[in-house]
Amino acid sequence: MIHDTQYIIEVENLVKKFGSFVANDNLTFSVKKGEIFGFLGANGAGKTTAMKILCGLSHPTSGKVKVAGYDIYTQKEKIKQSIGYMSQKFSLYEELTVYENFRFYGGIYGMTRLDIQEQTTQLLSRLGLSQYRNRIINTLPLGWKQKLAFSVAVIHRPAIVFLDEPTGGVDPITRRQFWDLIYDNASRGLTVFVTTHYMDEAEYCNRLSIMVDGKIKALDTPQGMKSGMGCATMQDVFVALARN
Amino acid sequence: MKAFIKKEVYHIFRDYRSMLILFGMPVVQVLIFGFAITNEIKDARLAVLDHSHDEMSQRLISKIASSGYFLIDRRLESANQIEQVFREGKVKQVLVIPSSFGHDFTSQHQTSVQIIGDASDPNTANLLKNYTAAILQSFQMEELGKLAFPIEVKVEPLMFYNPELSSVYLFVPGTIAVILMLVSAMMTSISIAREKEMGTMEVLLVSPLKPFQIIVGKVVPYVVLSFVNALMILALGAWVFEVPILGNLAFLLAEVLLFIIMSLSLGIFISTVSPTQQVAMLLSMFVLMLPTILLSGFVFPIENMPVVLQWFSHLMPSKWFIIIVRDVMLRGSGIAYLWKETLIIVCMTVFFVFLSIRNFNIRLA
Numbered sequence: 250m251i252h253d254t255q256y257i258i259e260v261e262n263l264v265k266k267f268g269s270f271v272a273n274d275n276l277t278f279s280v281k282k283g284e285i286f287g288f289l290g291a292n293g294a295g296k297t298t299a300m301k302i303l304c305g306l307s308h309p310t311s312g313k314v315k316v317a318g319y320d321i322y323t324q325k326e327k328i329k330q331s332i333g334y335m336s337q338k339f340s341l342y343e344e345l346t347v348y349e350n351f352r353f354y355g356g357i358y359g360m361t362r363l364d365i366q367e368q369t370t371q372l373l374s375r376l377g378l379s380q381y382r383n384r385i386i387n388t389l390p391l392g393w394k395q396k397l398a399f400s401v402a403v404i405h406r407p408a409i410v411f412l413d414e415p416t417g418g419v420d421p422i423t424r425r426q427f428w429d430l431i432y433d434n435a436s437r438g439l440t441v442f443v444t445t446h447y448m449d450e451a452e453y454c455n456r457l458s459i460m461v462d463g464k465i466k467a468l469d470t471p472q473g474m475k476s477g478m479g480c481a482t483m484q485d486v487f488v489a490l491a492r493n
Numbered sequence: 494m495k496a497f498i499k500k501e502v503y504h505i506f507r508d509y510r511s512m513l514i515l516f517g518m519p520v521v522q523v524l525i526f527g528f529a530i531t532n533e534i535k536d537a538r539l540a541v542l543d544h545s546h547d548e549m550s551q552r553l554i555s556k557i558a559s560s561g562y563f564l565i566d567r568r569l570e571s572a573n574q575i576e577q578v579f580r581e582g583k584v585k586q587v588l589v590i591p592s593s594f595g596h597d598f599t600s601q602h603q604t605s606v607q608i609i610g611d612a613s614d615p616n617t618a619n620l621l622k623n624y625t626a627a628i629l630q631s632f633q634m635e636e637l638g639k640l641a642f643p644i645e646v647k648v649e650p651l652m653f654y655n656p657e658l659s660s661v662y663l664f665v666p667g668t669i670a671v672i673l674m675l676v677s678a679m680m681t682s683i684s685i686a687r688e689k690e691m692g693t694m695e696v697l698l699v700s701p702l703k704p705f706q707i708i709v710g711k712v713v714p715y716v717v718l719s720f721v722n723a724l725m726i727l728a729l730g731a732w733v734f735e736v737p738i739l740g741n742l743a744f745l746l747a748e749v750l751l752f753i754i755m756s757l758s759l760g761i762f763i764s765t766v767s768p769t770q771q772v773a774m775l776l777s778m779f780v781l782m783l784p785t786i787l788l789s790g791f792v793f794p795i796e797n798m799p800v801v802l803q804w805f806s807h808l809m810p811s812k813w814f815i816i817i818v819r820d821v822m823l824r825g826s827g828i829a830y831l832w833k834e835t836l837i838i839v840c841m842t843v844f845f846v847f848l849s850i851r852n853f854n855i856r857l858a
Binding site: 304305306326329330332333334335336337338339340341342343344345349352353354355356357358359402411 | 496497499500503504507508690691692693695696697698699700701702
């Protein structure tokens with residue numbers, strides 16, 4: 250199963266230790282192409298550590314990891330070209346304009362000027378923010394910044410985008426709109442790997458994993474998880490898993 | 494990489510306040526230090542210890558008194574009083590006339606007086622010494638005319654407290670050191686810490702850019718800015734205050750560039766240990782700015798410091814840089830004399846680069 254090409258992320262027996270502390274204890278999971286994969290867990294459960302390893306920000310202690318078909322130990326540079334990353338802080342340059350941010354991030358991925366312009370025009374029109382192209386970021390509302398941060402993360406047409414708690418600090422309506430944006434992109438073939446601790450968001454994912462104390466305790470569709478554990482909501486599933 | 498540098502330049506130029514600081518401060522600092530230090534002194538209090546009490550010494554004293562630079566504050570009776578009048582603080586200089594002054598002047602054509610300066614304020618002391626020497630010279634010319642044979646009054650200045658008089662003109666090297674520290678180290682450390690704080694650093698690290706490229710992209714604009722600043726200060730020093738540049742200008746600029754790189758590596762190191770802009774700013778202030786100003790010999794001569802602080806001053810990169818710039822500018826020294834100081838700065842650079850890389854790798858692991 251692990252070498253099936255329909256999987257874009259393949260993780261087998263991933264272990265990450267910090268000294269004697271085991272942050273990731275033998276993780277095994279895979280993510281399908283075009284899937285929205287939720288990565289859940291309480292704070293300190295090890296989900297950020299695992300995500301950092303997948304993004305190449307951290308080295309695994311042991312285990313097999315393949316991202317976009319490339320090996321994490323030997324083909325890190327190729328992985329980096331194939332992924333996008335959005336941090337929970339939105340990571341836009343506040344003093345620069347919308348277009349300057351796009352141009353900068355496009356530039357560091359080695360895109361041509363023309364390509365950047367085309368992508369920017371397309372992404373902004375999809376967001377309905379075309380007329381704000383030359384506005385300075387810090388004059389824009391938080392919800393827009395969030396969407397722009399997402400668009401910036403996919404400007405170089407990555408196969409996978411990693412979203413690290415992308416909806417922190419925004420209101421439910423804006424969160425809803427953000428998920429519309431995620432769906433829209435997933436329907437175009439983008440694989441979305443998202444960490445969150447909002448349980449309503451967990452429901453939006455195609456499949457999810459729940460981590461407790463460095464281990465994956467459950468991995469299924471939201472529906473399958475609820476029926477399998479006899480819970481009415483994801484909230485209950487989460488609490489039940491955390492208690493065991 | 495090009496995109497990176499461009500972005501950084503936009504960043505710097507869009508923030509008008511930091512622009513003002515970056516380009517206004519060097520000018521203001523040079524002008525303040527320059528004018529404060531090179532101001533002319535009038536009516537400085539002078540004490541005279543006249544062992545000779547003859548006509549010639551009387552004429553010398555009245556000539557000094559009429560020069561406009563000095564007020565004869567009092568006459569001393571013995572050498573023991575010199576220390577005491579300096580301690581009182583009003584008297585800036587003591588003129589000691591030997592007992593054989595008049596006799597030697599007329600018969601041996603050669604005599605000497607002693608000038609004792611209060612070099613706890615070295616700049617004033619040096620200025621007064623020069624005034625006195627000039628007065629003595631003209632006195633000698635006048636008397637020479639009357640007597641019609643060559644006479645020489647030898648001036649033997651003796652500086653109390655700071656025999657080297659090492660901070661004259663030091664304001665130019667000192668200001669360069671402070672400004673470069675500020676622009677290179679403080680601005681880079683803050684701007685890298687800002688990337689961390691805003692979360693953009695993570696995104697950059699996920700991107701195909703190598704950490705090395707990220708750092709170079711970040712620091713190149715600051716290298717250019719710092720260099721422009723250094724040129725501005727040198728130009729102001731040369732044209733407004735006529736501070737000489739005796740040494741090789743290319744060598745001086747190369748040393749400036751070396752110091753910029755040292756400061757940048759220090760700034761990068763600071764940014765690796767500070768999680769936020771505030772921490773970076775505070776660290777820069779206390780680790781860089783204050784010691785640079787206080788311990789590098791810029792404001793307070795190192796010779797006057799307690800021994801422990803003197804040891805500390807050896808750790809200040811700016812101390813060595815100030816020595817280099819001073820020697821190149823005022824003594825015309827080259828690498829043959831300054832290789833030791835240069836080597837120290839090179840070692841410091843390597844040390845900070847090494848520390849930064851180590852810290853960076855720990856964070857990645």
